[in-house]
Amino acid sequence: MKIAVINSGSSSVKFKLFDMPSANVIRDEFVEHIGEPNSPIQNHYEAIKSLHVNFADIDAVGHRVVHGGEKFRNSVLIDDEVMEAIKDLIPLAPLHNPANLEGIKVVCQKAANIPQIAVFDTAFHTTLSKEAFVYALPYEMYEKNKIRRYGFHGTSHAYLLQEAATLLKKKVQETNIITLHLGNGASACAIKNGKSCDTSMGFTPLEGLVMGTRCGDIDPAIVLFMQNELDLSADEVDALLNKKSGLLGLCGENDVRNIERRKDDKAKLALDIMVRRIQKYIGAYMIVLEDVDAVVFSGGIGENSLYVRERVMNNKILKNIKSLVIKTDEELQIAHECLGVLKE
Ligand code: AMP
Numbered sequence: 001m002k003i004a005v006i007n008s009g010s011s012s013v014k015f016k017l018f019d020m021p022s023a024n025v026i027r028d029e030f031v032e033h034i035g036e037p038n039s040p041i042q043n044h045y046e047a048i049k050s051l052h053v054n055f056a057d058i059d060a061v062g063h064r065v066v067h068g069g070e071k072f073r074n075s076v077l078i079d080d081e082v083m084e085a086i087k088d089l090i091p092l093a094p095l096h097n098p099a100n101l102e103g104i105k106v107v108c109q110k111a112a113n114i115p116q117i118a119v120f121d122t123a124f125h126t127t128l129s130k131e132a133f134v135y136a137l138p139y140e141m142y143e144k145n146k147i148r149r150y151g152f153h154g155t156s157h158a159y160l161l162q163e164a165a166t167l168l169k170k171k172v173q174e175t176n177i178i179t180l181h182l183g184n185g186a187s188a189c190a191i192k193n194g195k196s197c198d199t200s201m202g203f204t205p206l207e208g209l210v211m212g213t214r215c216g217d218i219d220p221a222i223v224l225f226m227q228n229e230l231d232l233s234a235d236e237v238d239a240l241l242n243k244k245s246g247l248l249g250l251c252g253e254n255d256v257r258n259i260e261r262r263k264d265d266k267a268k269l270a271l272d273i274m275v276r277r278i279q280k281y282i283g284a285y286m287i288v289l290e291d292v293d294a295v296v297f298s299g300g301i302g303e304n305s306l307y308v309r310e311r312v313m314n315n316k317i318l319k320n321i322k323s324l325v326i327k328t329d330e331e332l333q334i335a336h337e338c339l340g341v342l343k344e
Helices: 046-047 080-088 097-108 122-125 138-145 154-168 221-228 235-244 245-252 258-259 265-289 299-302 305-315 330-343
Strands: 002-008 011-019 024-031 060-065 116-120 177-182 187-190 195-199 294-298 323-325
Touching: 002 221, 002 299, 011 138, 011 330, 046 177, 046 258, 046 305, 060 097, 060 330, 080 097, 097 116, 116 330, 122 154, 122 195, 138 323, 154 177, 154 195, 154 294, 154 330, 177 265, 177 299, 187 294, 221 235, 221 245, 235 245, 245 258, 245 265, 258 294, 265 305, 294 305, 294 330, 299 305, 299 330
Parallel strands: 002 060, 060 116, 177 294, 294 323
Antiparallel strands: 002 011, 011 024, 177 187, 187 195
């Protein structure tokens, strides 16, 4: 069975065509710089139209959809109602859900009858308990405004769980691990008995670990100070926290390969802050889980940086915990999800 996977980011589209269940990759394409000045591709619609693929030859298409809110706890077959629900969630993911919808619409146009499946980044974390997902704000902010922890990177954490369980020779539902997806975006997840029970990203992907250009956890009063005392507009603060902070803000660049090579104080401090934050989350999640089978490193940094892995695990409390390195594969996980939905 041929399953295509469309993973639309805010300015890129990753496309993979799998033969399933063998998981062989038949085609692999990547379109980037969407919407940037001078780019020939100005939107996601054009990007997906530019892919060298005949959708009529494909059995099903899986789409990564960033935000499924509280509604989508599992992957689903896409129909008009599902598309409407993804649209309703746009205020929670203004950059991503519209791009995901564009992908679905192009496939509808090119091959109207092909089954399309939505796989949500948030779905894996819908097992969080209220004590993990409700913020200590007035409770009606959750009830009325749906302000809560959603968590992201769920497809990656779910894939890492499956692979880790195999390596640990454990049943998924008996696996207790801390997964670290450390890429340009980064998140940690505490998985108890095969279910996400806490995760570092929150209402948006801004919370938690120090990322390439996102600050992760900060005192929320800093935002007010920036607006009231530094006269920054809401848009300026948004750009500062999401695009100019993290490793980039600390030392001027966000590629850990380069930062590791540098010998200056700012580069060293940036890595120290990033490592300390990761360790703090591991420590917190060890308390949440009580039993930890392994800490799993993944994402561009987690998979490739021995330096970061060693720095993180070089700690008296962590030294007896097993660590695993697993290359994540969100597209393959989406293809597996599609198979699961089609079998239902
Ligand atoms: P991702 O978002 O998962 O593609 O991860 C991208 C990030 O991984 C890059 O920005 C680098 O910081 C990091 N990275 C990739 N390769 C290496 C490497 N060999 N050593 C350290 N960091 C790396």
